[in-house]
Amino acid sequence: MPRTPMFSEPLHVGRPNVGDRDRLLRLINDALDRLWLTNNGPLVREFEEKVAERAGTRHCVAVANATSGMQIAATAAGVRPGQEVIIPAFTWIATPHAMEWAGMVPVFCDVDEESGTIDPEHAEKLIGPRTGGILGVHVYGRPCPVDELTDLAGRHGLSLLFDAAHAFGNTYRQRPVGGFGTAEVFSFHATKFVNSFEGGAIVTNDDGLAERARALHHLGLGPGREIVSRGTNARMSEIHAAMGLVSLEITDELMEVNRRNEQWYRDGLAGLPGVTVRPQAPGERANRQYVVIDVDERAAGVHRDAVHDALHENNVLSRRYFHPGCHLSEPYRAAPAVHAPLPLPVTEALTERVLALPSGTAVGSVEIAGVCEIIARTVTGPRGV
Incomplete structure (x- = not known):
């Protein structure tokens, strides 16, 4: 029997922020x-x-x-x-x-x-x-x-x-x-x-x-x-x-919401093996529109896609930004000698590890805690470390 998703309504990575x-x-x-x-x-x-x-x-x-x-x-x-x-x-x-x-x-x-x-x-x-x-x-x-x-x-x-x-x-x-x-x-x-x-x-x-x-x-x-x-x-x-x-007119407010959400994700995922929140540039102002995690399969015991699938099963519509790399998408992969004459190992490794999570004004502490719980259950499950 299918499990009931944790969230009855989808949580999107990019829900519009609406001002006055x-x-x-x-x-x-x-x-x-x-x-x-x-x-x-x-x-x-x-x-x-x-x-x-x-x-x-x-x-x-x-x-x-x-x-x-x-x-x-x-x-x-x-x-x-x-x-x-x-x-x-x-x-x-x-x-x-x-x-x-x-x-x-x-x-x-x-x-x-x-x-x-x-x-x-x-x-x-x-x-x-x-x-x-x-x-x-x-x-x-x-x-x-x-x-x-x-x-x-x-x-x-x-x-x-x-x-x-x-x-x-x-x-x-x-x-x-x-x-x-x-x-x-x-x-x-x-x-x-x-x-x-x-x-x-x-x-x-x-x-x-x-x-x-x-x-x-x-x-x-x-x-x-x-x-x-x-x-x-x-x-x-x-x-x-x-x-x-x-x-x-609401950019300052949005920056604060995004900063708060990112911190809640950091706190909720702290200590989880193989899962880290990718940082913004040190010492710079950042809008923090995207909260992106990196899933290290060797440390987490599961591939990023297992986390992605578990989130989607619970109505959390995470995004694999950016998978696959552009050089492996049409029409470019059909002409590698033209568009990608050298190997791109870092790109190909990143596209297998990163995952964007819901943020912005559409989520708060309760939703973020639930997302972190799903990730923790997946990483520390039977196939976890």
């Missing part, structure tokens, strides 16, 4: 009264100003989603179709897909064991005559080795971009994530730390890149509506910007 509903509805009603719902309306401009202020950058171009933002950022940075872009294989598939869709060639790099972010030494081995750029990913919000990558890109004359989908509000060397490299791209998807229902933003201190990106995301139209380049439609609407503005 009354304020959101007022902003939406104001937009409806103005009959200005898209095409760089006042709410979008206000949202861009506030995102740029938080990121410490001169420019922000709000976009429909981060995937289109990465396509536009790479194009605006001068990476051409057919050129290679070095990307960590340990990321969500949207990162390489964005480059592939823009006609560029993702080449996968291995990552650092501790941080899960791109390994600059390995990246340098992949640079060749067709390389046009490097696209680092701030994995789980933990910043890439920005200084090393900046030096590497500078020595080889490459554009340096960052997928900062997880990292809004975080810092690197006490500076806000957003102003590094040629440009960075945030995600404001419904499940992210700050959400605009669906959306993203390109942030940069490069005046020319910002001007090109603004035209590219608006069908190639310049400030006077003249056609200045090719382009696409990746504009953010007023309704999405309204949600983003309301979400920005």
